[in-house]
Amino acid sequence: xxxxxxxxxxxxxxxxxxxxxxxxxxxxxxxxxxxxxxxxxxxxxxxxxxxxxxxxxxxxxxxxxxxxxxxxxxxxxxxxxxxxxxxxxxxxxxxxxxxxxxxxxxxxxxxxxxxxxxxxxxxxxxxxxxxxxxxxxxxxxxxxxxxxxxxxxxxxxxxxxxxxxxxxxxxxxxxxxxxxxxxxxxxxxxxxxxxxxxxxxxxxxxxxxxxxxxxxxxxxxxxxxxxxxxxxxxxxxxxxxxxxxxxxxxxxxxxxxxxxxxxxxxxxxxxxxxxxxxxxxxxxxxxxxxxxxxxxxxxxxxxxxxxxxxxxxxxxxxxxxxxxxxxxxxxxxxxxxxxxxxxxxxxxxxxxxxxxxxxxxxxxxxxxxxxxxxxxxxxxxxxxxxxxxxxxxxxxxxxxxxxxxxxxxxxxxxxxxxxxxxxxxxx
Numbered sequence: 001x002x003x004x005x006x007x008x009x010x011x012x013x014x015x016x017x018x019x020x021x022x023x024x025x026x027x028x029x030x031x032x033x034x035x036x037x038x039x040x041x042x043x044x045x046x047x048x049x050x051x052x053x054x055x056x057x058x059x060x061x062x063x064x065x066x067x068x069x070x071x072x073x074x075x076x077x078x079x080x081x082x083x084x085x086x087x088x089x090x091x092x093x094x095x096x097x098x099x100x101x102x103x104x105x106x107x108x109x110x111x112x113x114x115x116x117x118x119x120x121x122x123x124x125x126x127x128x129x130x131x132x133x134x135x136x137x138x139x140x141x142x143x144x145x146x147x148x149x150x151x152x153x154x155x156x157x158x159x160x161x162x163x164x165x166x167x168x169x170x171x172x173x174x175x176x177x178x179x180x181x182x183x184x185x186x187x188x189x190x191x192x193x194x195x196x197x198x199x200x201x202x203x204x205x206x207x208x209x210x211x212x213x214x215x216x217x218x219x220x221x222x223x224x225x226x227x228x229x230x231x232x233x234x235x236x237x238x239x240x241x242x243x244x245x246x247x248x249x250x251x252x253x254x255x256x257x258x259x260x261x262x263x264x265x266x267x268x269x270x271x272x273x274x275x276x277x278x279x280x281x282x283x284x285x286x287x288x289x290x291x292x293x294x295x296x297x298x299x300x301x302x303x304x305x306x307x308x309x310x311x312x313x314x315x316x317x318x319x320x321x322x323x324x325x326x327x328x329x330x331x332x333x334x335x336x337x338x339x340x341x342x343x344x345x346x347x348x349x350x351x352x353x354x355x356x357x358x359x360x361x362x363x364x365x366x367x368x369x370x371x372x373x374x375x376x377x378x379x380x381x382x383x384x385x386x387x388x389x390x391x392x393x394x395x396x397x398x399x400x401x402x403x404x405x406x407x408x409x410x411x412x413x414x415x416x417x418x419x420x421x422x423x424x425x426x427x
Contacts, residue, residue: 003015004027008038016028018052022059026049050234051229051237053229053393053396055228055389055392056389057069060308060309061308063309065313067084067226070093072223073312076316081385082106085163085387088392089159089392105164106163110185112140119136120136128376129377129380130258130380130383133170133380134251134254136173137248137250137251138247138248141247141251144158155395158245159246159395162391167194168198173380181202181203183198183201183202192218199373213324213370219320220364223313224382224385225386225388226388226392226393231256231261232254233253235255235256236252236394237393237397239252240394241405246394253383258379265361266361267376268361269338272301273338273366276337277333284344291350299345299356301359302345302356302358303359304357304359307357311360313359314359314360314363318358320363321338324367324370325367338363342362345358346358
C-alpha cells in the first residue's frame with residue numbers, strides 16, 4: 001500500500017496512508033482544507049475514520065467481532081461481563097488477582113448517595129427510563145465531585161464508580177416506574193445478580209435467582225460491551241473531546257442510544273412479532289409484504305450498517321433464547337414465529353441478494369421480556385452493556401496526543417449574502 005494523491009486543477013496533495021493492523025486503512029486528509037480550500041462531504045460519516053483505536057475490530061463482510069483481538073464467540077462462551085469489561089478497558093485479560101481487585105473496586109460503588117435515591121423518587125412514574133438514567137449519570141457527576149473533589153475525575157476511580165453505580169441507577173429508574181421500594185446492593189452477590197435483585201427483588205423476602213437468566217444476561221452484556229465507532233460511542237468521544245468529564249460524556253452516550261434508530265431495534269422486533277401473531281401468525285404473508293415495494297412493511301431485526309453477513313452476536317444469543325423460552329414456557333409462540341421468520345428470510349433470494357441477515361436485536365427482546373423487563377427497559381440494558389466500551393473510548397481518546405476537539409465541517413447550501421430590509425418595508 002502507498003499514499004494516495006488528490007488532484008484538482010493545478011493543486012496536487014499527497015494523502016499519507018494510515019495503516020491498520022487489520023481491516024480498512026485510512027488516508028489522512030488533514031491538510032485538504034488548508035491546501036485546497038475545500039472539504040470532503042461524507043453524510044453520516046460512513047467513509048470517514050475519526051480516530052485510531054485499538055479496542056474493537058469488526059469485519060462486517062466476514063461476520064467477525066473481536067474485543068482487543070479476542071473473538072466474541074470465545075468471550076461469550078467462557079468469560080463474564082466484568083472480565084470482558086477489564087479486557088476492553090485495559091487491553092489484556094486479567095489474572096485472578098486482578099479480576100478480584102477490579103470486581104471489589106466496582107462493587108463498593110453500587111451504593112449511591114441517599115439524596116440521589118430521593119431524586120429518583122421525584123421522577124414522574126411514566127418517565128421513560130433512558131432520560132431518567134441520563135439524569136442519574138449527570139447527577140452522579142456532581143455527587144462524586146462533592147465527595148471526592150478533584151479525585152472524582154481520576155480515570156480509574158471514575159471508571160469504577162460508573163461501572164458500580166450504573167446497575168443501581170438503572171434498577172432504581174425501573175423501580176420508580178413501577179412504584180416499588182428501592183433495594184440496596186448485597187455484597188455477597190455478583191454484578192449480574194445484584195442488578196437482577198435490585199430490579200425485581202422486594203424487601204419482604206429473598207429474590208429467587210434463575211441461573212439460566214443470570215448467565216443469559218451476563219452474555220447479553222458481553223455482546224454489547226463495545227461495537228467500534230457507533231453513534232453513541234462517537235457521541236461519547238465527541239463530547240469528551242471538548243474536555244467534558246467522563247460522567248457527562250457517558251450521559252451523552254445514553255441520550256444518543258435512546259434514539260430508535262440506534263438502541264430501540266429489539267423493541268421494534270418484539271412489536272413486529274406480536275403484530276404477526278395478532279394477524280394469525282402467517283409468516284409467509286408477512287415476508288411477502290416486506291418484499292412488496294408498494295408496501296411499507298419492514299423486517300425488523302435484519303440487516304446492519306456494518307455486518308453484511310450473519311451478525312456473530314445473533315448466533316450466540318439465539319441459543320440462549322431457545323434454552324430460556326423453551327424451558328420457561330415449553331413452547332413460546334413468539335420464539336416460534338421468530339425462528340420461522342428467520343428461516344423464511346434466510347432461504348429467500350430477495351434477502352440473500354441484499355445480504356439481510358439477523359442482527360443481535362432479533363432475539364434479545366424475547367429474552368428481556370421473559371426475564372420480566374418491560375419494553376421501555378430494553379435500551380437501558382443495552383446501555384448497561386455498552387458502558388465499558390464508552391469508558392474505554394473516552395479514556396483512549398484522553399490519552400491520545402493527536403486528539404483534537406471534534407468540529408465537523410459542512411457544505412453550505414443556503415442563501416448568499418443579502419441586505420437587511422427594515423420590517424416596515426417588507427410586504
